[in-house]
Amino acid sequence: MIQIEYFFILSGLLFFIGVFGFVTRRNLIAMLISIELVLNSVDLNFAAFNRLLFPDGSEGMFFTLFSIGISAAETAVALAIIINVYRHFHSDQVNSIENMKW
């Protein structure tokens, strides 16, 4: 039986790696991947809690599936935006689009 702490440690690691990557990376694709890591850590938490706290129910599992679907759609939208940004600014670096303000 895997201890519940192991899940938490893994998901915590994933979360902070994602956050760190989002803040430090300049490449838009890399930032998107970091966001996906954050989402995956949450999905993992959902599944672990459902399995360990409410073994008879399956709401957590469904919610995980739901979240994966959403994140797939979100990735598609984000990629479309990134492609447009690239076409417009001829760059995939996040600091090249700093004039999107005011």
Added chain:
Amino acid sequence: MFDYAFLILLLPFLSFLLLGLLGMKMPKKVAGIIGTCVLAVLFGLSLYTAYHYFFYTGEYEAMKETFHVVNGRLDGGQGVYPTVTVFNFTWLRFTELLTFNIGFRLTPISVMMLIVITTVSFMVHIYSFGYMAERDENYKAEGYEKGFQRFYAFLSLFTMSMLGLVVATNIFQMYLFWELVGVCSYLLIGFYYPKHAAVHASKKAFIVTRFADLFFLIGILFFSFYVGTFNYDMNVTPGLTEKLTAIAANPALQWVLPTALFLMFIGGAGKSAMFPLHIWLPDAMEGPTPVSALIHAATMVVAGVYQVASLLPIYIQFHATEQLHWIAYIAAFTAFYAAAVACAQRDIKRGLAFSTISQIAYMLVALGVCTSLEGEGSLGYMASMFHLFTHAMFKALLFLCSGAIIVIIGSNFKDYMGGLHKYMPITNICFLIGTIAISGFWPLAGFFSKDEIVDACFNFAPALGWFMTLVSGMTAFYMFRLYYVIFWGQSYYELDPEHRRRPQEVPFVMWGPLVLLAIISCVAGWIPFGHFVSLNGLPEEIALQHFEFGSTAWFSLLAATIGFGLATWMYAGKKQPVADALERTFPKLHKAALNRFYIDDAWQFFTHKIVFGCFSIPIAWFDRHVIDGTFNFLAWGTNEAGESIRPWQSGDVRQYAVWFITGTVALTLVLLCLV
């Protein structure tokens, strides 16, 4: 029976829209003909209305009511000629009880006004074909806009507004159209707008009358607040008499009706140029002369008289007779003052303008001396309306004659005239008829109406009667002075015939209306006016028309003859030694009269030094510095705050992310600590 009546308001309005919007696209002649044709139709409709009203509706009602005479008054207050409300619809609903209606009401005096307005307006429309064409040519060189179409459009608008005023079913409708005629007057005085004097005159006229109208509005608000209705005709408004009686009987509210009525009269005094609000009328002569004839002699300036006459039953029945007598005293003084100033004017149109002020004052005096609804006390009402009618005709005639002279001479000043009787025979005869009529010589129109007024004054107070007799002598003097300096005396042309334009008679379109108006001025005095118009609705006889000359008529005839004799003695000759000697003997008096006794300067001082200096400038300072300052500070503060936090939105996504994450973590920690 009067179903067509809405056309009387609709037609001139449509003509205004047509000429105003499309006028410049059509030739001048067509625009003028459209305007004149509409007026011809209106004139016909008014005559038809008058005929039906006085000879069918009235007679029928009289038959019905014959057996209900109570205390000398016909029962129900209807009299021989009932009030006919042709239509009356709600325009605005203020409260459940107080509504603003637009309607069309026929009473003896409103029918009389319909005739006056359409007759004079029709004559002016025809006459303007000649006058405005001539003027257009004269002013072309000076860069004046050619406004023939514009002129006819404004005339149509004015006719509509004035007709709307006289058929008003309630005081608010009267006020609405009252303002509209004021606007038309403004537009037409300033018609030659590149001319500075015209622009100043139009502004002066508008501001002075607007100032007076403010009091009118306050009066209306008082009246409507306490009485609960805008209607003033007690014959057709159920319950109005009871309400007014209740207010008049309540000691706490006794002040309401006299105050409201007198405030309304101040509005009327502004429009009718009573002292000291008369200052705009002489300056209004800067407008085209047909306009002076129509608006500033015959119709708009008698709006104040019409208003007081319409409200007269309320004045008399509800204890406001004291206010009525104040009106009489103000008007009597105005009549004297204007007559004195008219004696010294060099500009013939200004002379006529002061004569108009004096004659309107006569009408108001006659209204002011009314003390009861029947008998001798009510004589003034009929006399006033009669004088309004005849004065409109002969004063329009005099103005149109002076317009003909101005077109030929090219100036308003008497110095350029003189000896015109040889060159302009028709105008001469017409002006003479007008002069005799206004001076009050038998058997022309002015004699009957003015002596009726003097008679009413003698009935009220002999002193006032003598005073008005004196003024009627002055009237004869200044009118004959004007006549002699224009048509007799030394001719300006003959002094230097080589270089000066030879005066000649005006074309037919101009002298045609003159002759028509002259004929009306000759015969109007014989209309049995008292049969149609009287305060209690019962027919009255005008004694003078039956050769029963009372002593008062002889006195005023004598006064007029003395005035005529003096004028002949002083002004008929080629040289005027007596007048010049008088001018030298009393230089100050002459100068004061020429400058209208400095009333205009007094107003100038009052508005500029006192009102502007003591009130307007401090208020303007407060407005600019305190009120504007507060809001400027608020705007400045917002702007500065925005400037200082603007850099937070840097556009750097990672920075936002750091803020977001830090914020989330901080919030989580706070929540954890709280829990």
